[in-house]
Amino acid sequence: MTAAQPEFRPEELLSSVIAELIGDVRHVAVGNASPIPATAALLARERGKGRPYVSLLQSRKHNFFTDGGRELFDCAGQGRIDVFFLSGGEIDGEGNVNLVSIGEHDHPKVRFPGSFGSGYLYYVVPKVILFRTEHSRRTLVSKVSFISAPGTSEPNVYRHGGPIALVTNRCVFSFDKAKKRFALASVHPGHSVEEVVEHTGFEFDRAAQVPFTSAPDADALRLMRETVAPELAEIYPQFAQSVFGVKIVA
Amino acid sequence: MAVIASTIESALEAIADGCTLAVPRENSGVAMEATRALIRRGIKNINLVALPTSSLQADLLIGAGCLASLETSAVSLGEFGAAPRFTAAMTSGTLTLKDSTCPALHAAFQASEKGIPFMPLRGLVGSDLTKHRPDWQFIDNPFGDNDPIVLLPAIKPDVALFHAPMADRSGNVWIGRQRELGTMAHASTKTIVTVEKIHDGDLLADPILAAGTLPGFYVDAVAVVPRGAWPLPLPDHYAADGEHLAEYARMAATPDGFQKYLAQHVHDRRAA
Secondary structure, X not given: OOOOOOXXXXXXXXXXXXXXXXXXXXXXXXOOOOHHHHHHHHHHHHHOOOOOEEEEOOOOOOOOOOOOOHHHHHHHHOXXXXXXXXXXXXXXXXXXXXXXXXOOOOOOXXXXXXXXXXXXXXXXXXXXXXXXXXXXXXXXXXXXXXXXXXXXXOOOOOOOOOEEEEEOOOEEEEEEOOOOEXXXXXXXXXXXXXXXXXXXXXXXXXXXXXXXOOOOOHHHHHHHHHHHHHHHOOOOHHHHHHHHOOOOOO | OOEEOOOHHHHOOOOOOOOEEEEEOOOOOOOHHHXXXXXXXXXXXXXXXXXXXXXXXXXXXXXXXXXXXXXXXXXXXXXXXXXXXXXXXXXXXXXXXXXXXXXXXXXXXXXXXXXXXXXXXXXXXXXHHHHHOOOOEEEXXXXXOOOEEEEEEOOOOOEEEEEEEEEEOOOOEEOOOOHHHHHHHHHOOEEEEEEEEEEOOOOOOOXXXXXXXXXXXXXXXXXXXXXXXXXXXXXXXXXXXXXXXXXXXXXXXXXXXXXXXXXXXXXXXXXX
């Protein structure tokens, strides 16, 4: 007999998928404006009984850095950050990310905030998980207009890091560094392979049978709702309230 | 030796039109009241360098027409969305921007801190950022073999400006764990700091406080400006004023709305 599948929200599915992708590592760092990766990192820590270390950059509590803004980057350069998250205004089929602009650089049609740490962290963090909830031909393109950071590098370039996966609101892609190409790893419940093909601007590999993304189990849901959500409220009060019903304390 | 200025305006005198001004990231202690005072003064042609990102501060200075150029790795209002005046200036081609990446800015400030002309950095090979940075140079690692690495010229600002929790009467400034504020001061010719309050006593006398103190030796002027980072946060002291930032995002979405914001919150407001 199987128990009835518990109900869950899309954010909970994405967080539990990302927690699986994090795997068994020593240190996960999460940048600004990343509530779902932050949920995933804290969930991974709960399930690992305190492993990995989690550094949430905006947090006072979940952030052990004491050497200023550079310490995150120095720590990554030393090989002491195993997992990081990047997004992009555009992401292409070779894993290149664009956080800068569309059109001419000095007079663009569209301008994004800027590259943040991507021009460095993509090269030195072994497992970079790309995360973009909007899965459309506007965001997932065949070729980015501007490469903030490339998905792969020539063999002589110092490169210990790069993308391992791309998680969207429709599916999970894995990245094959040698082929410079994504493969469809799973499709979220309620979505289909055809829909992913229709809304993806780049070509990707896929098996004849693509599995559904595993739903979060009851334990993961309990940990996210009871333990992780109150911790998130420190830096993502709106998210913690709208997804998990944590009351905002003024 | 630092001077405790009697007014914010007098503390800011060293920030002249056309200078290179270094400011910290949005959650590290941004001197927002000082920024409003500079806009009221009508400051012009500033080369702003954000270590390494900026939010409301850069957006206000761009919208008010105070900048000649901006060097940063990003400008955004975070959860309140894109920085509207930055975005408008970029898409209309009116802002000279040196696009960077966070550790490149940290490293270039560290070069000045050490008094050396450049700093090498990993990453950046194959990034389009380098196409727009003729000042960055690639060399083959002289200690390696066929190993391209980028060299970043030192950034040496004329003035560093930030807001901190407290200073003593000798101009020693307590920055706590916001160590990049120390790097900014070491790298810059002059440093101007606004603080929440004056600490009675010597910050360097107590080893626990001294470890988080920027010595007054590096500081040229201090002004007491309670809530001087508002509406941005001061770490460990007060949070961002989200309601105000949301209002800014709404008003600054149009040029007219931005001018109204300036009139209401910059020109009609004086330091407390």
